[in-house]
Every structure is written in C-alpha cells, then in structure tokens.
Amino acid sequence: MNEFIPVIGLEIHVQLSTKSKMFCSCSTDYIGARPNSHVCPICLGLPGSLPVINERAIMYAVRMALAMRCKVNTHTVFHRKHYFYPDLPKAYQISQYDLPLAVDGHLEVNDDEKAHKIRIQRLHLEEDAGKLVHAAIGGRLMGADYSLVDYNRSGVPLMEIVTQPDITSPKQAREFVSRLRQLVRYLGVSDGDMESGSLRVDANISIMEPGGKWGEKVEVKNMNSLKALERALEYEYERQKEVKSKGETIVRETRHWDDDSGKTVSSRSKEEAEDYRYFPDPDLPSLVVDERTIVQLCKELPELPWEIRDRFISDYGLSLEEAEVLTERRDVALLMDDLVKGGSPVKVASNWIRTEIMRVLNERAISAEEITIPSDEMALLLSRIDRGDLSTTAAKEVFAMMLEKSLNVDDAIKALGLSTGKLTGSDLEAIVVKVLSENAEVVEEIKAGNDKKGKKVKFLQGIVMRETKGQADPKEVQSLIMSKI
Amino acid sequence: MKNSEFLKLSALELVEGYKKGDFTVSDVIETALEHIEVNERNLNALITPLYEEARSRSWMLDAALARGEELGSLFGVPVVVKDNITVDGVRTTCGSRMLENWISPYSAHVVECLERAGAVIIGKANMDEFAMGSSTEFSAFGPALNPWDLSRVPGGSSGGSAASVVAGYAPIALGSDTGGSIRQPAAFCGVYGLKPTYGLVSRFGLIAFASSLDQIGPFARSLKDVAAILQVISEPDARDATCARKERPNYAEFLNVTSLEGFKVGYLAGYESLEIDDEIKRAISQTIEICKEAGAEIVEVDLPISTRYGLPCYYTIAPAEASSNLARFDGVQYGFSVAADDLKELYLKSRGSGFGPEVKRRILIGTFVLGSSRYDAYYLQAQKVRQLIIREFNAAFSKADVLLTPATPTLPFKRGEKLTDPVKAYMADLFTIPVNLAGLPALSMRASMSQSGLPVGVQLIGKKFGEGDILKAASVIEQVVGPAATALGGDRK
Numbered sequence: 001m002n003e004f005i006p007v008i009g010l011e012i013h014v015q016l017s018t019k020s021k022m023f024c025s026c027s028t029d030y031i032g033a034r035p036n037s038h039v040c041p042i043c044l045g046l047p048g049s050l051p052v053i054n055e056r057a058i059m060y061a062v063r064m065a066l067a068m069r070c071k072v073n074t075h076t077v078f079h080r081k082h083y084f085y086p087d088l089p090k091a092y093q094i095s096q097y098d099l100p101l102a103v104d105g106h107l108e109v110n111d112d113e114k115a116h117k118i119r120i121q122r123l124h125l126e127e128d129a130g131k132l133v134h135a136a137i138g139g140r141l142m143g144a145d146y147s148l149v150d151y152n153r154s155g156v157p158l159m160e161i162v163t164q165p166d167i168t169s170p171k172q173a174r175e176f177v178s179r180l181r182q183l184v185r186y187l188g189v190s191d192g193d194m195e196s197g198s199l200r201v202d203a204n205i206s207i208m209e210p211g212g213k214w215g216e217k218v219e220v221k222n223m224n225s226l227k228a229l230e231r232a233l234e235y236e237y238e239r240q241k242e243v244k245s246k247g248e249t250i251v252r253e254t255r256h257w258d259d260d261s262g263k264t265v266s267s268r269s270k271e272e273a274e275d276y277r278y279f280p281d282p283d284l285p286s287l288v289v290d291e292r293t294i295v296q297l298c299k300e301l302p303e304l305p306w307e308i309r310d311r312f313i314s315d316y317g318l319s320l321e322e323a324e325v326l327t328e329r330r331d332v333a334l335l336m337d338d339l340v341k342g343g344s345p346v347k348v349a350s351n352w353i354r355t356e357i358m359r360v361l362n363e364r365a366i367s368a369e370e371i372t373i374p375s376d377e378m379a380l381l382l383s384r385i386d387r388g389d390l391s392t393t394a395a396k397e398v399f400a401m402m403l404e405k406s407l408n409v410d411d412a413i414k415a416l417g418l419s420t421g422k423l424t425g426s427d428l429e430a431i432v433v434k435v436l437s438e439n440a441e442v443v444e445e446i447k448a449g450n451d452k453k454g455k456k457v458k459f460l461q462g463i464v465m466r467e468t469k470g471q472a473d474p475k476e477v478q479s480l481i482m483s484k485i
Numbered sequence: 486m487k488n489s490e491f492l493k494l495s496a497l498e499l500v501e502g503y504k505k506g507d508f509t510v511s512d513v514i515e516t517a518l519e520h521i522e523v524n525e526r527n528l529n530a531l532i533t534p535l536y537e538e539a540r541s542r543s544w545m546l547d548a549a550l551a552r553g554e555e556l557g558s559l560f561g562v563p564v565v566v567k568d569n570i571t572v573d574g575v576r577t578t579c580g581s582r583m584l585e586n587w588i589s590p591y592s593a594h595v596v597e598c599l600e601r602a603g604a605v606i607i608g609k610a611n612m613d614e615f616a617m618g619s620s621t622e623f624s625a626f627g628p629a630l631n632p633w634d635l636s637r638v639p640g641g642s643s644g645g646s647a648a649s650v651v652a653g654y655a656p657i658a659l660g661s662d663t664g665g666s667i668r669q670p671a672a673f674c675g676v677y678g679l680k681p682t683y684g685l686v687s688r689f690g691l692i693a694f695a696s697s698l699d700q701i702g703p704f705a706r707s708l709k710d711v712a713a714i715l716q717v718i719s720e721p722d723a724r725d726a727t728c729a730r731k732e733r734p735n736y737a738e739f740l741n742v743t744s745l746e747g748f749k750v751g752y753l754a755g756y757e758s759l760e761i762d763d764e765i766k767r768a769i770s771q772t773i774e775i776c777k778e779a780g781a782e783i784v785e786v787d788l789p790i791s792t793r794y795g796l797p798c799y800y801t802i803a804p805a806e807a808s809s810n811l812a813r814f815d816g817v818q819y820g821f822s823v824a825a826d827d828l829k830e831l832y833l834k835s836r837g838s839g840f841g842p843e844v845k846r847r848i849l850i851g852t853f854v855l856g857s858s859r860y861d862a863y864y865l866q867a868q869k870v871r872q873l874i875i876r877e878f879n880a881a882f883s884k885a886d887v888l889l890t891p892a893t894p895t896l897p898f899k900r901g902e903k904l905t906d907p908v909k910a911y912m913a914d915l916f917t918i919p920v921n922l923a924g925l926p927a928l929s930m931r932a933s934m935s936q937s938g939l940p941v942g943v944q945l946i947g948k949k950f951g952e953g954d955i956l957k958a959a960s961v962i963e964q965v966v967g968p969a970a971t972a973l974g975g976d977r978k
C-alpha cells in the first residue's frame with residue numbers, strides 16, 4: 001500500500017538558558033529588551049575583541065549529551081564558519097565542525113504505543129546571530145526600504161542537535177521534538193519555547209521507494225510550532241510523492257514553510273551551496289572536558305522523564321497514558337511523588353494532578369513547586385475525596401482556599417462553611433423538598449411529561465447541589481428528586 | 486637641564502626626574518608634543534597625535550605628583566601606541582581607509598595597563614595597513630620615514646612606533662609583531678624591539694591580523710625600559726583565552742649581569758652563505774665575540790626547515806587567518822561603507838575600495854587556501870610544517886639558551902624599492918617569521934652602525950617564556966655597544 005516511506009532527519013537548535021552569552025558576559029535575557037541594549041565589543045564583533053568560552057554553556061551541553069547517551073569528546077575544537085550577512089557581526093560564526101562536543105546518542109519516542117530509537121548523530125555548541133528587522137509591512141524583506149539589525153541575540157549560546165534520518169513519519173518527528181523539548185526542560189538547560197525561537201527545528205525529508213532507493217533530500221525550514229512541523233512534513237511528503245508519481249525528479253533544495261497558506265515554498269537551491277571555509281578558531285584553545293567532569297555531570301543528572309514514567313507504571317500501577325501526562329513536566333512528576341509519599345491514594349493523586357492541579361498551574365502560569373501545601377495535608381484532602389466525604393466540586397473549593405490562605409484542610413472546610421461530613425439522608429431530603437417547592441412550575445412541567453431529555457431534572461439537581469455546597473452525592477440527589485416528584 | 490634634553494631621557498630616567506622634582510610631567514609632555522608637531526611634517530610617524538588628551542592627562546598627573554600620591558612604574562612617561570591597538574574614545578585606523586573614522590569604545594588590555602602605570606599616550610603610530618607590510622609604505626595615511634635617513638623606510642609594519650622612539654617622540658612605544666613587524670623596524674631604526682612569547686601579552690584590543698601569530702610588544706632605547714614596559718603590559722588577562730595565566734618574573738632582575746658564564750649562545754650554522762648584507766654578517770660575528778668575551782659558550786645550531794619552509798608556511802597561515810579576521814569589515818556596522826542598491830553590492834564596493842592592495846592580496850590568498858577543496862593541501866599542510874618548525878626550535882634550545890641571528894637580511898632599504906615585488910619584500914622577514922610560527926620570544930637590537938651611518942640590527946631568540954634569557958644576553962651586549970641613540974634625519978634629507 002504505502003509505496004513511499006518518508007525518511008526524516010532533524011536539525012534542532014536550542015538556545016541555552018545560561019545567564020550570559022556564549023563568549024562574553026552580556027545577559028541572554030533579551031526578550032522584550034530595547035534593541036542593541038545587551039551588547040558589548042565581543043558580541044558586536046568589534047575590531048580587537050576576543051571570545052572567551054562560557055563554561056556553563058559547556059556544562060549544559062554535556063548534561064544534554066549524557067541524557068541522550070552520547071559519547072562526549074574530551075577534546076573538542078571551535079571552528080569559524082564564514083559567510084556574509086548583516087546579522088553576523090564578525091562575518092563568521094563560532095561553531096563546531098569535525099570535533100563536536102558529543103556524538104552517537106539516541107532518544108526514544110513512543111509512536112503507536114511502540115518505542116522507536118532515534119539515533120543522535122552529533123551535538124555541538126555555537127553562537128546565535130543577531131536579528132534583522134525589515135522596514136516593510138509585516139517585517140518582510142521584499143519591498144523593504146531598509147533593514148535594521150538588533151544584536152541582542154548575537155552570541156547567545158546555541159546547542160545544535162542533529163539526528164540520523166531515522167524518523168519515519170511526520171507525527172514521529174513531532175513526537176521526537178516534543179520529547180527533546182521535555183528533556184531540555186527537565187535538565188534545566190533551556191526553556192525550549194518554539195514560538196519565541198528558543199527551540200528551532202529544520203527538517204530534512206526525502207522519500208524511499210519500495211526498492212529502498214532514496215530520493216533527493218529537501219530541507220524544510222521555518223516551522224514555529226510542533227503543529228507546524230507536523231503539517232509541513234505532511235505537506236512535503238505528499239508533494240514529493242506527487243512529484244514522483246508524475247515521473248518527475250525531486251530537486252535537492254531548501255523550502256520554507258508558510259503557515260498561512262499551509263505550503264512549503266522553494267527558497268534556495270542547494271547546488272549553490274556556500275563554502276564556509278571552516279578552520280579552527282585561533283582565538284580559542286581546544287577545549288578539554290576531562291573524564292572526571294563528565295563522570296560528575298553524569299552523577300548529577302536528574303531522573304529522566306522516561307525513567308520516572310516507567311517507575312510510575314511499575315511502582316504506582318499507572319497506565320502508560322497517565323504516566324506520560326504526569327511526567328510531561330518535571331515539577332509535576334515530583335509533585336506526584338510527593339503526594340504519594342505524603343500518603344495520598346495513587347489513583348486520586350493521579351486524577352487530581354492531571355485535572356485540578358494542571359488547571360491551576362496553567363491558569364496561574366506557575367510551577368508545581370509553587371504549590372506550598374504540605375504533602376500530608378494534600379493527602380488528607382485527597383483521602384476524603386477517595387472516601388466520598390468530599391465531592392470533587394467541594395474539594396476544588398477547599399483546595400483553592402488552602403492555596404490562597406495557606407490553611408490546612410479542616411480550617412479551609414470551616415472557612416467555607418462546609419460540614420466535614422457528607423450531606424445525606426433527612427438533611428439532604430429537607431433541601432430537596434425546599435428546592436422543589438420553590439420551583440413548583442418546573443415540577444409541574446416534568447409531571448406533565450414535558451421533560452423527555454431530562455434537562456429539567458438536571459436543572460433542579462444543579463440547584464440542590466449548589467445549595468448543599470457540593471457536599472451531596474449527585475446520584476442520591478437525582479433519585480431523591482425523582483422520588484419526590 | 487634644557488627642555489630638549491627630556492627627549493633623550495629613558496622612561497625610567499623620566500620617572501626618576503619627576504620623583505626628584507627636576508621637572509614636571511607637563512614640562513616633558515609639552516616638549517614632546519612640540520617636538521612631534523615640528524617633526525611630523527617630515528617623519529609621518531603618527532596617524533593621530535593626541536595633543537589635547539596628552540596635555541590634559543599631564544596636568545592630572547602633575548596634580549597627583551603634587552599630592553604626593555604613589556607613582557606608577559611608568560608615571561608621566563610619554564608612550565606611542567601602534568594604531569591597531571584600541572584606546573577608548575580615540576580613533577583606531579589600522580592604517581586603513583576602512584577604519585579611518587572608527588572611534589573605539591574600549592581600550593585594549595595593554596592600554597589599560599599602561600594607563601594604570603601612569604603612562605601618557607601621546608599618539609597613535611603609523612603602520613602598514615592592517616599590519617601587512619614591512620616598510621610602512623602600505624599605510625593609507627602616507628608612508629612613515631626612517632629618522633636615520635629620510636630616503637629610507639623605517640621598516641614595518643610597526644614603522645611608526647619604531648620611528649617615534651628613535652626620533653625622541655617618546656622613550657617607549659608599543660607595536661605588534663605577526664611575522665617580524667616589531668623586530669624588523671626596530672633593526673631598521675636602531676632601537677630595541679621585543680616580540681614576547683605568544684600568550685605572554687594579552688591581545689585583547691589588538692585588531693587581529695593573524696590571531697595565532699600576533700603579539701604586542703615594546704620598543705625602547707634602553708633595555709631597562711624594555712624590561713619595565715614588558716612588566717607592565719604582560720599582566721595576565723582572562724579576556725584573551727590564549728593569554729598565559731602563569732606568574733611573570735621580575736624582568737629587571739635579568740639585567741643585573743656582567744658575565745655569561747655557563748650560558749650558551751647558539752648561532753645559525755652556515756648563515757654566512759645566506760644572502761645577507763656583509764655589514765650584518767660582521768655585526769653577527771662581533772656580537773658572538775662579545776658573548777664569548779663575557780664567558781658564554783658559543784654553539785652551532787641548525788634550522789634548515791625554518792629557513793627553507795618558514796616563509797611559505799607563514800604566507801599560508803597568516804593570510805588564511807587574516808582573510809577570516811578581516812571579513813568583519815563589511816560596511817554594515819561600522820567603518821568605511823559605500824552606499825549600494827543591494828547587500829552584495831554593499832559588500833563588494835565597501836571592501837573593494839576600503840582596503841588597499843596588499844590587504845586585498847592577502848585576503849585573496851587566505852580565502853583561496855581555506856577553500857574546502859584546498860584546505861588539506863594548503864592550510865593543513867602548513868600547520869604540519871609549523872609543527873616541524875616548533876620541533877626544530879625545541880631541538881635547538883636543547884643545545885642553547887638563546888639563538889643569535891640576523892634580524893633582517895638587509896639594511897633599511899630605499900622608499901619604493903620593494904613595492905613592486907611582493908615576494909622580494911616578503912624575504913625581508915626570513916629570520917623573523919619562524920619565531921612567530923614557533924610562538925617564541927625574540928628581541929631585535931642594534932649591534933653596530935654601518936659605514937653609511939645606518940643602524941645594523943641582530944636578533945636574539947629565546948625559548949618559550951625565555952624573555953629573561955634574552956634580556957640577560959642583550960644586557961651584556963648593551964654594556965659594550967651602548968644603548969640606542971636618538972636620530973632626526975632632518976638635516977640628511
């Protein structure tokens with residue numbers, strides 16, 4: 001059926017979240033800053049300036065390399081890569097060439113419930129370029145009268161990760177980048193944000209014929225989100241198949257993804273590939289990362305997302321899907337451990353985190369570490385949900401109150417005017433009777449058989465639940481209403 | 486003391502004079518500036534004299550003197566700085582149209598060091614464009630002349646710095662040396678010129694020509710001054726990743742010698758058969774005699790690879806690095822820029838008319854040898870030769886403490902003489918280039934005067950960080966031939 005298989009390799013640039021730039025002490029915190037306010041003679045490439053390697057950037061990159069099981073080169077060299085462009089102030093980029101920091105690793109992605117090993121070819125460090133701002137509508141180059149350069153980004157450390165062409169579907173490419181993004185965040189080496197450009201993905205895609213013959217490679221650029229990446233590759237896969245089916249040949253080229261039109265557009269033919277005239281940067285002695293440092297950094301690696309995921313499955317008996325969601329973020333995974341250690345029932349903790357806590361974290365844009373409720377108090381709250389002493393609705397209010405006012409469970413329940421037990425039996429019956437009498441017309445309608453869809457009963461049920469501050473069992477309320485009518 | 490006498494004093498004598506209250510900083514600086522103003526019409530040793538800056542600094546220093554503050558080791562000493570070394574707020578042209586109006590927003594490490602030591606920078610010295618040349622005739626601001634004979638060149642590329650020191654503008658100056666650019670002009674002008682070990686002096690703020698070869702160094706008329714200024718500028722600097730962190734010795738201590746007992750001086754086997762001016766050969770044998778008299782053991786060393794392959798090796802590596810270092814001068818952010826309709830035209834026009842002929846020649850060579858299809862055959866090959874040269878010097882230094890060689894094959898040549906034949910001009914660096922390739926220190930000094938009244942220079946090469954050995958040997962020689970003299974070739978015109 002599927003006669004052409006896509007063959008995809010990725011080149012990913014990750015901005016490291018070091019405080020200072022790759023070769024100078026300027027701050028990397030330039031988002032929203034005045035243009036050219038985070039610059040010095042070094043990152044402006046002024047005559048006479050010299051680079052000095054930021055050791056923290058090396059550390060971050062080694063950490064990432066180790067997490068991907070790469071071989072870290074103890075001897076690595078920085079090269080100069082030459083090309084002329086106004087955003088590149090020295091007219092060369094300090095990068096790595098034939099002696100990258102690390103090689104030969106892998107990262108696993110789950111695709112269709114199966115694990116796929118994507119091999120990492122290399123990981124190296126380089127410096128970012130500045131940014132051109134074009135003075136035309138929409139900041140486009142075409143038709144601009146002039147362009148301005150902002151060098152704030154110039155010299156920000158970039159980690160480039162190149163995969164082998166092991167990826168076999170656009171979806172898998174997306175999974176891979178998502179996994180990699182998760183990893184950089186776990187390791188604290190980057191914020192991994194694609195929209196702001198902290199994480200940039202270029203993809204090489206070709207198609208393989210049934211006989212195993214590879215087509216020409218096309219490089220696709222300008223995908224600013226995971227969704228754009230998947231869409232661009234899907235489009236490109238279809239396009240290449242179509243070219244082939246027409247009996248034409250695929251041109252080796254670079255194509256730009258246009259998110260608005262949903263198409264890739266040819267931008268530059270690869271035949272006129274530039275000669276970058278690489279040579280070792282004489283300003284930087286070759287970098288030695290000694291064995292001891294590597295071992296030390298290896299020891300300091302945190303538990304990795306897939307390791308925690310597997311542990312959650314084996315120790316907590318969670319499903320793969322649940323475990324994936326809980327380990328998406330490291331702070332959340334740590335919270336899960338915390339809650340369980342504090343005595344929370346696993347199932348309730350998992351549900352509570354995946355719903356209520358994720359909602360709060362997203363709404364307030366905070367990390368799970370900022371939830372300061374002691375884990376034994378959380379355990380108390382979650383146990384009550386488990387026993388049915390608190391309805392989920394009530395528990396949400398209690399949780400919000402605990403967060404807001406730093407109260408313990410009991411005080412929060414008191415402050416909200418909730419009784420500690422569940423509302424049932426004659427107490428609940430009294431409320432139902434009261435609500436029914438206050439809504440006599442609705443009761444009449446139901447009696448007359450005008451509630452085929454049961455909406456009116458639900459309406460009454462809602463009022464009762466509100467009156468009971470969520471402490472009643474909705475099912476009990478419903479059956480009480482039905483019996484009273 | 487007559488004011489004109491100030492111009493002949495060494496840096497240390499000036500500091501002594503201030504301390505004793507014999508004269509003030511403004512006396513000296515004013516005299517130097519007047520002297521410069523008069524003589525620049527002939528010499529053109531400076532691209533930018535810093536009259537105002539130097540004057541106001543001299544008043545400040547006099548005030549400090551009056552307050553009895555502790556004085557730096559180069560307090561109140563006028564210094565000329567080659568115009569490829571940045572000084573905050575001062576234009577730094579590199580002898581090029583490309584940077585004619587570029588004002589540096591920061592100071593080089595060596596300039597900061599000099600200023601902390603109390604020195605007064607009185608001018609930026611003329612030089613071959615981007616330090617490429619050996620006559621200072623490739624300056625975009627006109628050639629500098631040799632104060633011993635105005636029809637001759639002062640050497641290059643630090644010709645302006647050497648000429649300034651011999652002309653008495655200042656007792657000391659800074660130059661830079663990539664293949665002989667300090668030592669050759671020092672020999673042509675008859676002053677001391679030291680190229681330190683690669684990594685002894687920070688290159689931060691030195692506009693790069695060839696980063697793996699460049700080194701800043703001093704010119705002076707006395708060895709004591711050489712030691713004093715070297716002490717100041719060799720302060721370790723973390724801003725240059727190639728700058729050594731090790732502690733520097735007290736260089737002045739190496740000068741307190743009268744004997745070379747137990748010291749080995751090597752000379753180049755068969756140097757007599759090389760194409761060298763007879764007066765230079767004579768100076769070498771005289772110098773060998775001086776060392777022998779002082780008790781040194783004289784040994785013969787062989788440097789066949791350096792002599793034969795040094796030049797081609799250098800003229801591969803240096804242009805390669807230069808083509809990279811000079812790529813930033815593209816007319817975009819700063820420097821010379823020609824209005825153009827598109828980006829490519831901007832690059833072509835700005836670089837096409839901003840650079841002079843010698844710079845363009847080397848950029849073309851460098852771009853060629855770094856091409857991906859030629860890299861292995863040229864650049865990589867040259868790096869291998871460079872390793873052999875390093876090994877050859879190591880072997881030589883297992884036999885000798887210092888090596889004595891000619892500084893240049895010829896005496897100062899006439900203006901225009903070598904302009905038309907670049908290969909012949911490159912030959913002038915035969916003895917200096919291998920030293921840069923091996924990263925060694927070397928001093929060029931006057932050994933005698935020729936019959937025609939021109940200085941004759943010799944070169945002393947030391948092992949890595951062996952500046953002390955060089956100073957020791959040179960000190961014994963200086964005791965015989967005397968310190969360098971000032972000269973103003975005005976009347977010889």
Ligand SMILES: [Zn+2]
Nearest residue numbers: 024026040043
């Ligand atoms: Zn900076």
